[in-house]
Amino acid sequence: MHAIRLHTFGPAENLTHETTDDPLPGPGQVRIAVRAAGVHLLDTALREGQQGPLPEPTALPTIPGREVAGVVESLGEGVAGLWLGRRVVAHLGFAPGGYAELAVTDVDRVHEIPDNLDFAQAVAMIGTGRTTMGILQFAELGPDSVALIPAAAGGIGTLLVQYAKNAGATVIGLAGGPHKVALVERNGADLAVDYNDPAWPGKVRAHLGGRPVTVVFDGVGGDVARESTALLGPGGQHIVFGWSGEGIHDGQPYLVEGVSEQVLGPVMMRKAGGPNPMRTLELRALTEAAAGRLTPAVQRFPLAEAAAAHRALETRGTTGKVVLEP
Known part of the structure; x- marks a missing residue:
């Protein structure tokens, strides 16, 4: 099979498109003919040798990537034959191997793809969608809500705008540059502004006519976070799930005592509860997409151009969820 391999930690150019052995499904596993593989900003940090949330450092050489969608084409021992030929999507967990034409994973991680989603959209919902559902557990949105969403043209931001609008909230979307601002407008935000414009907070205040931001x-x-939180009214929420503006490697979140709440992975999982909270959030995301309430934005790259996809992510040159297609 063809795959993207990393032999040495470092820049995006270290990702190479190679031919390597096909993986074999073990007991309880399926092998997926990959049609779309998700790319995450965390992948860029792992590529450079950061450990991130992984329990152990990445062993080299490796095939990066932990989100795949495709067709089940081989079964391991003990897997029901009904899975063969199904369109599926799965998050591989801590096991890499997604940037490839074939990937293996435990059948317990697999979801059947709703008929109205293509493979790239399904990948977006299994990762970005799952995270969005986790974030939304911490806010009750309704007609009285005013939601301000920085990075509203990104994968998570796109879904947050849609969800908040569906809940009846007034939605303010921030994005960097006129192209991204136009995308946020088309996505349904009541106001879309360029956070590179120093006057953007005043534009938000003028649009709201005295109403405070609630979340x-x-x-x-x-x-951006400092200026956003200054727009919050009494009792407002600052829900923090990342700090890309500070750098993924050594940055720190901007927090306001008594206002900010960090809702990173483990916190989301505890809130979701149940025997498998991650799968619970994945199912919620896929259900929202299947019902047409959420439509992920996707930016596609050929598998062989994984290095270009990483560079685009690192320079904020992407919109929506970045996906590699073999």
């Missing part, structure tokens, strides 16, 4: 969904941090 900031913040995955950016930095100056």
Whole structure:
């Protein structure tokens, strides 16, 4: 099979498109003919040798990637034959191997893809969608809500805008540059503004006519977070799920005592509860997409151009969920 392999930690150019052995499904596993593989900003940090949330450092050489969608084409021992030929999507967990034409995973991780989703959209919902559902557990949105969403043209931001609008909230979307601002407008935000414009907070205040922001969904941090939280009214929420503006490697979130709440992975999982909270959130995300209430934005790259996809992510040159297609 063809796959993207990493032999040495470092820049995006270290990702190479190679031919390697086909993986074999073990007991309780399926092998998926990959049609779409998700790319996450965390992948860029792992590529450089950061350990991130992984329990152990990445062993080299490796095939990066932990989100795949495709067709089940081989079964391991003990897997029911009904899975053969099904369109499926799965998050591989801590096991890498997604940037490839074939990937194996435990059948317990697999979801059948709803008929109205293509493979790239399904990948977006299994990762980005799952995270969005986790974030939304911490806010009750309704007609009285005013939601401010930095990075509203990104994968999570796109879904947050849609969900908040469906809940009847007034939605303010921030994005960097006119192209991204236009995307946020088309996605349904009541107001879309460029956070590179120093006057953006004043534009938000003028649009709201004295109404305060009730919740900031913040995955950016930095100056954008400082200016966003200044727009919150009494009792407002600052929900922090990332700080890309501060750098993924050594940045720190911007937090306001008594206002900010960090809702990173383990916190989301505890809130979801149940015997398998991660799968619970995945099912919620796929259900929302199947019902047409959420439509993920996707930016596609050929598998062989994984290095270009990483560079685009690192320079904020992407919109929506980044996906590799073999």
